[in-house]
Amino acid sequence: xxxxxxxxxxxxxxxxxxxxxxxxxxxxxxxxxxxxxxxxxxxxxxxxxxxxxxxxxxxxxxxxxxxxxxxxxxxxxxxxxxxxxxxxxxxxxxxxxxxxxxxxxxxxxxxxxxxxxxxxxxxxxxxxxxxxxxxxxxxxxxxxxxxxxxxxxxxxxxxxxxxxxxxxxxxxxxxxxxxxxxxxxxxxxxxxxxxxxxxx
Amino acid sequence: xxxxxxxxxxxxxxxxxxxxxxxxxxxxxxxxxxxxxxxxxxxxxxxxxxxxxxxxxxxxxxxxxxxxxxxxxxxxxxxxxxxxxxxxxxxxxxxxxxxxxxxxxxxxxxxxxxxxxxxxxxxxxxxxxxxxxxxxxxxxxxxxxxxxxxxxxxxxxxxxxxxxxxxxxxxxxxxxxxxxxxxxxxxxxxxxxxxxxxxxxxxxxxxxxxxxxxxxxxxxxxxxxxxxxxxxxxxxxxxxxxxxxxxxxxxx
Numbered sequence: 447x448x449x450x451x452x453x454x455x456x457x458x459x460x461x462x463x464x465x466x467x468x469x470x471x472x473x474x475x476x477x478x479x480x481x482x483x484x485x486x487x488x489x490x491x492x493x494x495x496x497x498x499x500x501x502x503x504x505x506x507x508x509x510x511x512x513x514x515x516x517x518x519x520x521x522x523x524x525x526x527x528x529x530x531x532x533x534x535x536x537x538x539x540x541x542x543x544x545x546x547x548x549x550x551x552x553x554x555x556x557x558x559x560x561x562x563x564x565x566x567x568x569x570x571x572x573x574x575x576x577x578x579x580x581x582x583x584x585x586x587x588x589x590x591x592x593x594x595x596x597x598x599x600x601x602x603x604x605x606x607x608x609x610x611x612x613x614x615x616x617x618x619x620x621x622x623x624x625x626x627x628x629x630x631x632x633x634x635x636x637x638x639x640x641x642x643x644x645x646x
Numbered sequence: 647x648x649x650x651x652x653x654x655x656x657x658x659x660x661x662x663x664x665x666x667x668x669x670x671x672x673x674x675x676x677x678x679x680x681x682x683x684x685x686x687x688x689x690x691x692x693x694x695x696x697x698x699x700x701x702x703x704x705x706x707x708x709x710x711x712x713x714x715x716x717x718x719x720x721x722x723x724x725x726x727x728x729x730x731x732x733x734x735x736x737x738x739x740x741x742x743x744x745x746x747x748x749x750x751x752x753x754x755x756x757x758x759x760x761x762x763x764x765x766x767x768x769x770x771x772x773x774x775x776x777x778x779x780x781x782x783x784x785x786x787x788x789x790x791x792x793x794x795x796x797x798x799x800x801x802x803x804x805x806x807x808x809x810x811x812x813x814x815x816x817x818x819x820x821x822x823x824x825x826x827x828x829x830x831x832x833x834x835x836x837x838x839x840x841x842x843x844x845x846x847x848x849x850x851x852x853x854x855x856x857x858x859x860x861x862x863x864x865x866x867x868x869x870x871x872x873x874x875x876x877x878x879x880x881x882x883x884x885x886x887x888x889x890x891x892x893x894x895x896x897x898x
Binding site: 470477478494522 | 668690696699701705709711714
């Protein structure tokens with residue numbers, strides 16, 4: 447339980463002193479969010495895994511250069527996003543839509559508990575697929591803004607610093623991105639009720 | 647900070663949507679959407695998109711990345727680095743020099759300097775020059791000739807002796823290879839069968855899940871139908887009661 451009370455800043459300070467275990471604690475704490483960001487940015491599981499691994503490797507090598515002006519997590523997100531950008535540039539690819547094939551509906555049901563019916567889970571999976579397809583169509587800046595805000599809970603200010611743009615631009619990107627996703631979902635045959643989840 | 651909100655102020659609308667907004671502005675937006683249907687619909691639709699976004703979940707692989715201290719991997723051989731690159735530079739230099747010297751002697755490299763300048767020649771067919779500076783070279787080349795001739799004879803002898811000594815060996819080697827190929831084919835077939843069985847099981851499970859989902863849907867449909875039928879019966883009963891009551895009422 448003691449490990450839970452240690453802040454990222456303390457673990458970073460210990461890592462700077464050469465404590466590898468502390469850095470491994472940081473990895474355990476942040477590997478899932480970084481992987482999720484890479485997966486939603488690139489759309490491929492293997493590439494996301496590689497980017498995630500490379501992110502922590504770079505962070506470990508550069509830990510003594512971390513000044514602590516931003517949060518450690520923001521620093522990691524920035525490294526991961528740069529790696530994703532490099533990967534896309536190198537591969538000259540756009541994000542692909544790949545839903546995890548190994549996810550079984552029964553496994554999903556077990557994960558969500560008995561409160562959600564199979565029908566609901568199947569419906570949510572379809573919506574997830576449609577969302578992934580819609581997000582893949584967005585320009586990179588809009589997609590990144592939505593990912594950081596929606597799934598990682600960054601503030602507008604943090605996203606602005608990460609994207610190197612004014613606060614108002616971040617809000618505009620979010621609005622435009624959400625509007626495009628909405629239109630795409632509607633174009634895909636989803637009603638407003640489906641999108642809101644009223645059916646479930 | 648403005649506490650007045652107008653339609654099409656999308657930045658403030660987004661701030662309101664994510665509840666990342668000044669309290670005064672938040673109140674202004676809330677007041678506005680209470681009276682403006684278009685903005686209310688916009689907020690509801692974008693809120694719906696936010697809800698839909700939660701359905702997009704990444705897979706959950708077993709990551710467990712770990713940084714290992716250098717001291718812990720000191721006895722681990724890195725497979726990516728070729729063995730020759732791990733040799734010290736000085737040893738590589740000595741080896742290269744030796745190789746060059748041996749190569750030069752085998753190729754019978756001769757360097758000569760006379761009134762026409764420097765001359766470099768190689769090969770055994772060219773007669774050795776008579777210059778004093780390289781007087782020892784022909785003697786050395788004779789030694790190499792003898793050695794090469796002996797090696798050639800030895801090789802010829804070996805080649806001539808091989809068929810007699812190893813006539814049974816290829817048969818045994820072939821039998822072993824065939825056995826290994828058979829084993830590989832069997833293993834592959836077994837694996838394919840297992841995969842097929844796995845796929846069939848998954849397929850059966852998918853069908854079962856779909857059937858259960860359909861059953862739930864059918865049950866819901868029947869439930870709705872029953873509800874509707876019950877309501878209809880109640881209405882009819884009410885109407886009949888009303889008619890009875892009306893029939894029993896004394897005429898005025």
